[in-house]
Amino acid sequence: MQATTHNVAHGGADEAHHHEPGFMQKYVFSTDHKMIGIQYGLTALVFLLFGFCLMLCMRWQIAHPGQPIPLVGHLLERVLGDVAKDGKMSPDLYNSFGAMHGTIMVFLAIVPLAFGAFGNYVVPLQIGAPDMAFPRVNMASYQFYVLGGIIMFVSFFIPGGAAQAGWTSYSPLATSIPTHGQAFWLIGMVFLISSSLLGAVNFIATIIQLRAPGMTWMRLPFFVWAQFVTGFLLLLAFPPLEAAGVMQLMDNLFGTSFFLPTGLAVGGRLADISGGGSPLLWQHLFWFLGHPEVYVLILPGMGIVCEIIANNTRKTIWGYKSLVYSVLAIGFLSFIVWAHHMYLTGMGTKISAFFQTTTMIISIPSVILLTCFFISLWGGSIRFNTPMLFALAFLPMFGIGGLTGLPLGLAAADLHLHDTYYVIAHFHYVVAPGTIFAMFAGVYYWYPKMTGRMMSEFWGKVHFVGSFIFMNIVFQPMFFQGMAGMIRRMADGGANYSAAHNPGAIGGLSASMMGLHSVILWGAVGLAVSQIPFILNVFISMKNGKPANDNPWDATTLEWQTPTPPPHGNFAHAPTVYRGPYEYSQPGAKKDFTPQNQA
Amino acid sequence: MSEHPYDISKHIRGYLIIGGALILGTVLTVLASFIDLGHHWNVVLALVIATVKASLVALYFMHLISEKQLIYTVLGFTAFFFIGLMFITIAAYHDHPALTTTN
Amino acid sequence: MEIPYTTKPRPDTGLYNAKVGIWLFLASEVMLFGALFSSYILLRVGAFVENWPHGLLNVPIGTVNTIVLIVSSITVVMAWASLKMKNFGKFKFYQAITVLCALMFLGIKSFEYRDKFTHYEVWKTDGTRMTGHIEGKPMFLTLAKVKAAGKEKIGFIPDPYHYSASKEVKHTAKEHPGEHKTVEIAVSEIKRLSAFVPAHSTYFAIYFTLTALHGLHVLGGAIVIGFLFGPGSKMWHSDPERFTNRVEVAGLFWHFVDLVWIFLFPVLYLL
Amino acid sequence: MMDFFSKILFLPVLAGENGQAVDDLIIYVHWLMILLFVGWFSYFVYTLWRFNVKRHPKADHVGVRSHASSYIEIAVVVAELVLLIGFAIPMWAKASNVTKLPDYKDATTIQIVAQQFAWNARYAGKDGVFGKQDMTQVAENNLFGVRADDANGKDDVQVLNEIHVPVGKPIICQVSSKDVIHSFKVIALRVTQDAIPGMRIPCWFKATKEGRYQINCAQLCGNGHSSMSGGFLVVESQEAYDKWLTSKTGGAASFE
Numbered sequence A: 001m002q003a004t005t006h007n008v009a010h011g012g013a014d015e016a017h018h019h020e021p022g023f024m025q026k027y028v029f030s031t032d033h034k035m036i037g038i039q040y041g042l043t044a045l046v047f048l049l050f051g052f053c054l055m056l057c058m059r060w061q062i063a064h065p066g067q068p069i070p071l072v073g074h075l076l077e078r079v080l081g082d083v084a085k086d087g088k089m090s091p092d093l094y095n096s097f098g099a100m101h102g103t104i105m106v107f108l109a110i111v112p113l114a115f116g117a118f119g120n121y122v123v124p125l126q127i128g129a130p131d132m133a134f135p136r137v138n139m140a141s142y143q144f145y146v147l148g149g150i151i152m153f154v155s156f157f158i159p160g161g162a163a164q165a166g167w168t169s170y171s172p173l174a175t176s177i178p179t180h181g182q183a184f185w186l187i188g189m190v191f192l193i194s195s196s197l198l199g200a201v202n203f204i205a206t207i208i209q210l211r212a213p214g215m216t217w218m219r220l221p222f223f224v225w226a227q228f229v230t231g232f233l234l235l236l237a238f239p240p241l242e243a244a245g246v247m248q249l250m251d252n253l254f255g256t257s258f259f260l261p262t263g264l265a266v267g268g269r270l271a272d273i274s275g276g277g278s279p280l281l282w283q284h285l286f287w288f289l290g291h292p293e294v295y296v297l298i299l300p301g302m303g304i305v306c307e308i309i310a311n312n313t314r315k316t317i318w319g320y321k322s323l324v325y326s327v328l329a330i331g332f333l334s335f336i337v338w339a340h341h342m343y344l345t346g347m348g349t350k351i352s353a354f355f356q357t358t359t360m361i362i363s364i365p366s367v368i369l370l371t372c373f374f375i376s377l378w379g380g381s382i383r384f385n386t387p388m389l390f391a392l393a394f395l396p397m398f399g400i401g402g403l404t405g406l407p408l409g410l411a412a413a414d415l416h417l418h419d420t421y422y423v424i425a426h427f428h429y430v431v432a433p434g435t436i437f438a439m440f441a442g443v444y445y446w447y448p449k450m451t452g453r454m455m456s457e458f459w460g461k462v463h464f465v466g467s468f469i470f471m472n473i474v475f476q477p478m479f480f481q482g483m484a485g486m487i488r489r490m491a492d493g494g495a496n497y498s499a500a501h502n503p504g505a506i507g508g509l510s511a512s513m514m515g516l517h518s519v520i521l522w523g524a525v526g527l528a529v530s531q532i533p534f535i536l537n538v539f540i541s542m543k544n545g546k547p548a549n550d551n552p553w554d555a556t557t558l559e560w561q562t563p564t565p566p567p568h569g570n571f572a573h574a575p576t577v578y579r580g581p582y583e584y585s586q587p588g589a590k591k592d593f594t595p596q597n598q599a
Numbered sequence B: 001m002s003e004h005p006y007d008i009s010k011h012i013r014g015y016l017i018i019g020g021a022l023i024l025g026t027v028l029t030v031l032a033s034f035i036d037l038g039h040h041w042n043v044v045l046a047l048v049i050a051t052v053k054a055s056l057v058a059l060y061f062m063h064l065i066s067e068k069q070l071i072y073t074v075l076g077f078t079a080f081f082f083i084g085l086m087f088i089t090i091a092a093y094h095d096h097p098a099l100t101t102t103n
Numbered sequence C: 001m002e003i004p005y006t007t008k009p010r011p012d013t014g015l016y017n018a019k020v021g022i023w024l025f026l027a028s029e030v031m032l033f034g035a036l037f038s039s040y041i042l043l044r045v046g047a048f049v050e051n052w053p054h055g056l057l058n059v060p061i062g063t064v065n066t067i068v069l070i071v072s073s074i075t076v077v078m079a080w081a082s083l084k085m086k087n088f089g090k091f092k093f094y095q096a097i098t099v100l101c102a103l104m105f106l107g108i109k110s111f112e113y114r115d116k117f118t119h120y121e122v123w124k125t126d127g128t129r130m131t132g133h134i135e136g137k138p139m140f141l142t143l144a145k146v147k148a149a150g151k152e153k154i155g156f157i158p159d160p161y162h163y164s165a166s167k168e169v170k171h172t173a174k175e176h177p178g179e180h181k182t183v184e185i186a187v188s189e190i191k192r193l194s195a196f197v198p199a200h201s202t203y204f205a206i207y208f209t210l211t212a213l214h215g216l217h218v219l220g221g222a223i224v225i226g227f228l229f230g231p232g233s234k235m236w237h238s239d240p241e242r243f244t245n246r247v248e249v250a251g252l253f254w255h256f257v258d259l260v261w262i263f264l265f266p267v268l269y270l271l
Numbered sequence D: 001m002m003d004f005f006s007k008i009l010f011l012p013v014l015a016g017e018n019g020q021a022v023d024d025l026i027i028y029v030h031w032l033m034i035l036l037f038v039g040w041f042s043y044f045v046y047t048l049w050r051f052n053v054k055r056h057p058k059a060d061h062v063g064v065r066s067h068a069s070s071y072i073e074i075a076v077v078v079a080e081l082v083l084l085i086g087f088a089i090p091m092w093a094k095a096s097n098v099t100k101l102p103d104y105k106d107a108t109t110i111q112i113v114a115q116q117f118a119w120n121a122r123y124a125g126k127d128g129v130f131g132k133q134d135m136t137q138v139a140e141n142n143l144f145g146v147r148a149d150d151a152n153g154k155d156d157v158q159v160l161n162e163i164h165v166p167v168g169k170p171i172i173c174q175v176s177s178k179d180v181i182h183s184f185k186v187i188a189l190r191v192t193q194d195a196i197p198g199m200r201i202p203c204w205f206k207a208t209k210e211g212r213y214q215i216n217c218a219q220l221c222g223n224g225h226s227s228m229s230g231g232f233l234v235v236e237s238q239e240a241y242d243k244w245l246t247s248k249t250g251g252a253a254s255f256e
């Protein structure tokens, strides 16, 4: 009764490919969406770890400004040179690491993981397609990503080091730093953006064109919807940043003044430029991408969480339609809220009223999404396996992050909170315990499909408990620091602004606020240690994990109705879809799940 | 697709006419720029001609006129966001109290 | 299982895959050029008039180039129509013209670029400025380079009239055409010296950015169309329908490139 | 009550008049947030306990039928609307209005120009009129671009890092920068304004307590961003301020 297309699948694959592909073709230049997904996933996880390592160094510097970094300090000096003299972090290095942490996490870790890896692996399977619509474009997209990543990575080692102007790269700062880090950053970004564009075209075309017979729009698993909207965000929001990147590159290399006003006097001298440009133009173009981008970071995560909740409550998702409409509304609205990052650029009342209003409106569909997930739990039969634990933890974590977005969205409150650690805490709650947890959930959930083996439940739970506790220890104190006025991007963690440093001045940071730095540092170290079981689990389970059958979670969606791991071409012939994505515990059915392709 | 050889041949005349119109439009734009209508109106006129030409290309050469719903939807959103990007940015820019430091 | 709808349209959407793909791609291109257009408007509206030069581009050449591109747009659609009518010979003919037009466009454009690189403006310390050529027709000269070469004077051949900010000023300048002969300018009197390169002003910055990006698109399009004209056309004999679709998709891209130019031309050359 | 919330939210001391509006808004939003969080979180924990697979081995086919969630959602919408229209928009007009400033006649106007990595301020001096400026004349020794040919500029006062203002009087700061973007932030007064080169953006405040306030640079501005802490806003009585200004006027031509 289960999979209609099951047994013949291997035979079917041969029709497509008559010869066994060689090693390079199979693992490096593969055009199979599943291999590309796995390539994306591993590369992105490595970057995620790398981004975190940068941050560990930075957190050390914040807690102990000017003291050599233990363990890695001298290694840094060896490979990076004077910016890490005596194993200490100079402000230049701190700024490089900060900018690159943001860039790497956003563009090289989470987007490739959420969109490139899970999207690639799961979407064609879930819609019953043999592959992406354009397999070779898919490969090119991965290659561009790797190229962009290499360029970003290499930039650490050029004289002066990597970009230092924050992931936001505001001009004129980005143009006035006399090293080539920024140029590398921009060129890297052009590759990454192109990669995402190719991916986005491919995903959207695939979802539109390759849905299996019977897979109507309202039968799509929510994960596919989330990826669909994400694709549009990438497609339409990235090009303006590409344009802006080209313009900033011109400013950096060819002496133009797109973002440089008249009368700029860097280092005391009037800059030798024509002037006439506008620093605000960069900010508009950046945030026109920037805000949709944050939904690119969260929506695939939401999709994963939705799949896992439905599966582990053994119950259909409550309010599927409102989920779909909400995610569409978020996609649409995310293009018209961008200037809420710019309230303090001297924005007038009219425009700020517009952006405050749109920002409040966009929070509503997020509330609806979360509400639907919460209500879906009611009446379920909740299994607490590792993917489910991460998916459940996602909800309150995203809740905290989302809720703290509200004061930021109101200009007058943002007046106090802008560019403080409150903002840092806000968005890390959405992207770190939020999205990263969703990513972990996805890895634990789809790992058996990808490898044919289960990951260890025990070590999964250890990983979960450690990550959950330490994530909160790292980010919770930042709300208080931010509220007290601690500014972000401080190479000394605000020591120069502390009350201790400026006796007699009002508004300095108190000793207790400064003291939280060491709590956060040890939280971050704990977080790092908690990842060890995960990394080992990923590699060891590949060989030694418990073998998984084709549908180990008793799930309904199509990716579980094909052999594990799926052959080239995925299905022997297109499966036909007869029902919605989450038909669990149907009254009268023999089992507590009814696959989508069951007539 | 649905077109058969014979109805394609009917299109060909159309393509040539549109092509002629485009070249004519180009000449018109240049001529119009020499007439001094006051800067604003010159800009408006030039953009109107350009828009007409662009529409001809999109509708006929790119067959938009006989294209499917889906493509309109995609292009509709694109146009909306493009206009949003342009106008909101410019509006935001001019809602600022001060634009330059020269007084 | 094979990927469906690579050639035949999907019944409910009425489109084959590549067409969906190219239109999505074009949508993103609209946003790319759209962002640059927005920047153009913002920079221009915020600019002081005297920093937004007029009339420095060669309008006749620009017009010719526009027409070249339009012709190529006609031939590319004709090429596709010929395939639809199963006339491969005609396809080859039209497509050849398209490729030639593309190359011609690029050739003319590079000639224009070169012209700009040898054309200069000098801002003098007394606040006056003039445009013209420097003796010996050097490219990309800057004040720093002149100083580094240890020169004390440069020979400057001013243009017949000096452009300056507003149209009125320009008109008056036209009535008093400067003499077309070399003047000597002391290096110490020069505040700034720039060829008409991107760094000259935000106008030239956006001009070069937009046209270069457009030029890259022309180049890319020419390569694809050249491929379909040359080695790629073998597919006509094995899978004519798919080949026709490829030509259509390449054509759609080509029309878009033309469409962008239709806006670029008046905006950069005429306004 | 407000005080209590201000404490548990760790809001820092407040010494500016507009700041009250900012703090109030922050506190109101946090009420809403805490309410939502506590409400949903209790529900969440209860559900996980109640519908655990052991306690509830077979899932119900139909889930929640009541409309409670819609009511909650509507309540959130209403609450946000109230916050937005009732508080946020008017407060922005009041707290940091850049378009509706107090009358220049009643206020003390200063120009603030940030640089890597310090704060410059310029006062109009005795005549109360600033000398004309021209950004193309900016130079190392003239970073306000002051035009030498304007007599009004002769008595202007220019200071570095020590910015004095009178207490209890509206102060209009015209904030700008000469190199990169900085952000002028005085936490205790709840004033923040980005300092953007090429733009001069007004913002205003009224200090209610005398004292020496830390000026923060809130925007990444280069490798000295974290050590740009030398700037102080000295709020003092009108007399002390006048005296200070006169003492500085002698050195008015400091930019030459």
Ligand code: HEA
Pocket: A168, A294, A295, A297, A298, A340, A341, A359, A360, A362, A363, A364, A366, A367, A370, A395, A396, A397, A398, A399, A400, A401, A402, A403, A405, A406, A408, A409, A410, A414, A417, A418, A419, A423, A426, A427, A430, A431, A435, D036, D037, D038, D040, D041, D044
């Ligand atoms: C995934 C990423 C992500 C997401 C989803 C969001 C979501 C939101 N963000 Fe955030 N934001 C960022 C990432 C994200 N943000 C980043 C990276 C930055 C900083 C960039 C930089 O400067 O470097 C930023 C900065 C930022 C700012 C600028 C702050 C400043 O610089 O001064 C603002 C201001 O409006 C804002 C607002 C919002 C709002 C209103 C939402 C809303 O969409 C949130 C809506 C959600 C809710 C309202 C939650 C609903 C939940 C419940 C009702 C239930 C709760 C209860 C339980 C769970 C128990 N964000």
Ligand code: HEA
Pocket: A042, A045, A046, A048, A049, A052, A055, A059, A098, A099, A101, A102, A103, A105, A106, A110, A165, A166, A167, A168, A297, A424, A428, A431, A432, A433, A436, A474, A488, A489, A490, A491, A524, A527, A528, A531, A534, A535, A538
């Ligand atoms: C998606 C985005 C993302 C993510 C996930 C993170 C994750 C984290 N971030 Fe980051 N952060 C940003 C985006 C992100 N950040 C941005 C945009 C900025 C602003 C930059 C700027 O100012 O310009 C910023 C800034 C920023 C700051 C402020 C710096 C400053 O202002 O000076 C801090 C400070 O603590 C910080 C900390 C952390 C920490 C501790 C994590 C942790 O949560 C990290 C957790 C990671 C892991 C736990 C690794 C897991 C990896 C594995 C398990 C590997 C497995 C590998 C294999 C199997 C091969 N971040």
Ligand code: CUA
Pocket: D114, D117, D181, D182, D183, D217, D218, D219, D220, D221, D222, D224, D225, D226, D228
């Ligand atoms: Cu100045 Cu930060």
Ligand SMILES: [Cu+2]
Pocket: A290, A291, A294, A337, A338, A340, A341
């Ligand atoms: Cu945002």
